[in-house]
Amino acid sequence: VQLQAFGGGLVQAGDSLRLSCSVSLPGFSSWGFGWFRQGPGKEREFVAAATWGYNSTHYSDSVKGRFTVSRDNAKKTVDLQMNNLKPEDTAVYYCAAWDPTSRSPDTSPYDSAGTYGRWGQGTEVTVSS
Numbered sequence: 001v002q003l004q005a006f007g008g009g010l011v012q013a014g015d016s017l018r019l020s021c022s023v024s025l026p027g028f029s030s031w032g033f034g035w036f037r038q039g040p041g042k043e044r045e046f047v048a049a050a051t052w053g054y055n056s057t058h059y060s061d062s063v064k065g066r067f068t069v070s071r072d073n074a075k076k077t078v079d080l081q082m083n084n085l086k087p088e089d090t091a092v093y094y095c096a097a098w099d100p101t102s103r104s105p106d107t108s109p110y111d112s113a114g115t116y117g118r119w120g121q122g123t124e125v126t127v128s129s
Contacts, residue, residue, distance in 0.1 A: 020079050033096065
């Protein structure tokens with residue numbers, strides 16, 4: 001398994017949860033990573049990305065200020081810290097990897113699922129009101 005996400009669970013509104021994605025791809029530091037989610041009856045949507053260089057983290061408007069994405073090149077993990085969770089955050093969360101040699105950062109949007117060529121299995125997050 002190249003990407004494995006875990007840390008999901010059932011929480012109440014206002015709680016925090018930390019998701020982690022363990023990555024076994026070669027050359028970890030050269031990859032970009034994203035978190036996407038798919039809620040019940042909804043399409044998959046972008047949540048956050050950790051790419052490269054200055055200003056290397058990106059968020060959807062719906063999670064900005066509440067979620068924080070981080071990567072640990074030594075541990076080969078990509079985490080998503082989720083604070084002040086809301087019922088609308090309920091979804092299956094997926095981590096994904098972006099190979100910049102296959103999808104140029106100059107032409108590939110970080111918030112598009114098509115940019116990411118490798119996907120892990122999802123981890124379910126349920127937020128009760």
